[in-house]
Amino acid sequence: MPITSVDTDHDALTLSFVADFAASRQRLWDAYADPRLIEQFWGPEEYPATFTRHDMFAGGQSRYFMTGPGGDIAAGFWEFLSVDAPNSFEVLNGFASDDGEPNREMPTMRMRFAFEETSGGSRLTVVTHFASLEELEQLVEMGMVEGTTSAMGQIDAVLADLRTFAADIPTHAQKLSDTQIRVSRVIRGSLEDVWRAHHEPDLLRSWMLGPDGWEMTECVPPAGAGSSTRYRWAPKKGEPGEPFSIIGDVLEADAPRRLVHTEQMEGLPGTTVNELTLTPVPEGTLLVYLMTFESAEIRDQILATGMTDGMEASYARLEGVLA
Numbered sequence: 133m134p135i136t137s138v139d140t141d142h143d144a145l146t147l148s149f150v151a152d153f154a155a156s157r158q159r160l161w162d163a164y165a166d167p168r169l170i171e172q173f174w175g176p177e178e179y180p181a182t183f184t185r186h187d188m189f190a191g192g193q194s195r196y197f198m199t200g201p202g203g204d205i206a207a208g209f210w211e212f213l214s215v216d217a218p219n220s221f222e223v224l225n226g227f228a229s230d231d232g233e234p235n236r237e238m239p240t241m242r243m244r245f246a247f248e249e250t251s252g253g254s255r256l257t258v259v260t261h262f263a264s265l266e267e268l269e270q271l272v273e274m275g276m277v278e279g280t281t282s283a284m285g286q287i288d289a290v291l292a293d294l295r296t297f298a299a300d301i302p303t304h305a306q307k308l309s310d311t312q313i314r315v316s317r318v319i320r321g322s323l324e325d326v327w328r329a330h331h332e333p334d335l336l337r338s339w340m341l342g343p344d345g346w347e348m349t350e351c352v353p354p355a356g357a358g359s360s361t362r363y364r365w366a367p368k369k370g371e372p373g374e375p376f377s378i379i380g381d382v383l384e385a386d387a388p389r390r391l392v393h394t395e396q397m398e399g400l401p402g403t404t405v406n407e408l409t410l411t412p413v414p415e416g417t418l419l420v421y422l423m424t425f426e427s428a429e430i431r432d433q434i435l436a437t438g439m440t441d442g443m444e445a446s447y448a449r450l451e452g453v454l455a
Contacts, residue, residue, distance in 0.1 A: 134284050138277060145262045147276065150255065151284050155291040157247050157254040158414060161218035162297060163290050164188075164245065165411055166418060168306070168316055171196065173286035176279045179206065182308055184232065184422060187409050189389050190215050194223075195232045209234050213242070217412070220246045225260075239267040256284075299415030303444035305435065310428040315421040315440070317447050321454035323410055326417040327388035329450055330354070330408070336363075339450040343442070345371035354393060357385045361393060380406075402430055419447070 134151040141148070153160055163169045167186035175181035175198040185195040194210035207228035215221045222245070227238035234240075242261040247254060258280075262268040290296065303317040319326050329335045333351040340348060342365035350364035359382045366375035377398040383405070384392035391408040407422040425431040 134288060135281055138281075140268070140272070142265060142268070145265060145268055147260045147262070147268065147272070149258045149280055149284070151258075151287070152250065152252065152255050153287065153291060154253040157249045158218050159291055159297060160254045160256060160287075161247050162413060163287065164221075165217070165413065167314070167420060168304075169290055169296055172290050173283055174198075176282035177286060178282075179279075184308060184312065184314075185407065185409070186420070187386075187390050188212060188215055188221065188411055191386070192389065195228065197228075197232070205230070207232055218247055220244060239263070239271060241267075241271070299413075303440055303447055305440045307431075308422075311425050311431055313423050313425075313431060313435070315423065315443060317419050317444070318413060318415050318417070319419050319447060319454070320416040320451045323412045323417050324388050325454050326410055326419065326450075329454065330391065335453065338453045340446055341365075341449070343373070346373065349375070350377070354382045354385060354391060357382050362398075402426055404430075404434075 134153055135149055136152050137148075137150045139148045140146075163173070165188050167183040170186065171181045171183045174183075174196065179198040179200050181196050181198045183194060183196045185193060187193055190212055192212045192215075194212075195207075196209075197205050197207040199205055207230065209226055209228045209232070211224040213222040213224060223243050224240055225243045226240035227235045229235045239262070244259045244261075246257045246259075248257075262271070295301070299318045299320060301318070303315060306314045306316070308314055321329070329339065331353050333353055336351050336353055337348045340363070342348065346365050346367050348363060349366045350362060352360070352362040354361055361380045361382065362377060364375060364377040367373040379396055379398050380394040382391070382393045384390065389410055393406055393408075395404045395406055396402065403426065405424040407424075409420045409422075411418040411420070425434065
């Protein structure tokens with residue numbers, strides 16, 4: 133069991149956990165930074181978590197829900213107050229309503245996660261600050277100590293799986309709900325370069341080429357919140373197929389970390405909302421796309437087109453361009 137101490141300070145209104153791990157500090161940090169990994173241990177064993185958003189930068193947010201054995205849902209949120217990789221981060225942690233939005237009527241806690249190297253690997257110290265003694269006692273009564281102990285007991289297994297930290301894993305699409313999928317890949321390139329590659333027309337044309345034998349003939353990339361996008365592809369001379377266009381609107385932009393935009397095949401019904409998050413990791417940049425579709429049927433239709441393989445081909449080409 134990684135937890136080595138638990139301390140409740142009724143005067144300071146804090147609850148502290150100290151846990152020791154055999155893995156390096158960087159690997160432990162990466163497990164918290166990657167939504168694919170943190171959801172393997174954030175919830176207690178009987179309440180596994182699913183992260184639908186995880187923006188690990190100051191001002192960023194996370195959204196997650198934990199699913200119980202009977203299908204019951206407990207949702208939560210983080211608001212990142214500070215991030216100092218790979219030393220510490222601080223969040224405002226609270227409960228969320230069924231729609232994922234923060235429930236301000238429930239207690240909200242300030243949590244600081246501190247990572248340090250040790251002779252045997254790494255140590256994590258988590259200090260939770262409460263607004264009142266009543267809130268501290270309420271959360272303890274709700275099982276916070278037991279839940280945290282169960283959650284941290286799962287971290288060792290994640291850290292031991294070397295494959296989950298490899299940069300050569302191809303693009304992976306994971307179904308999160310009836311209408312959402314999460315696409316993830318580590319891109320060998322800096323955070324700034326990967327962001328530019330999604331915004332500069334010449335760069336976009338060099339890697340977002342569409343099917344084999346096609347080319348991008350029109351490129352209007354994102355230009356901040358409120359702007360519109362338009363991309364058009366056509367087969368090269370002598371190649372089969374009909375040209376098509378994808379259009380959209382930018383809903384949010386927080387360079388160089390987060391971009392939210394709509395996507396629609398021009399001339400056809402159905403709009404997808406895409407949330408792009410970029411996170412620096414030792415191997416390059418972790419790219420995560422959360423895609424929200426109008427229905428499960430549309431989600432499955434899109435996946436059946438070979439979307440994941442197409443994205444992998446594009447990202448592999450992007451790595452070559454950035455190199």
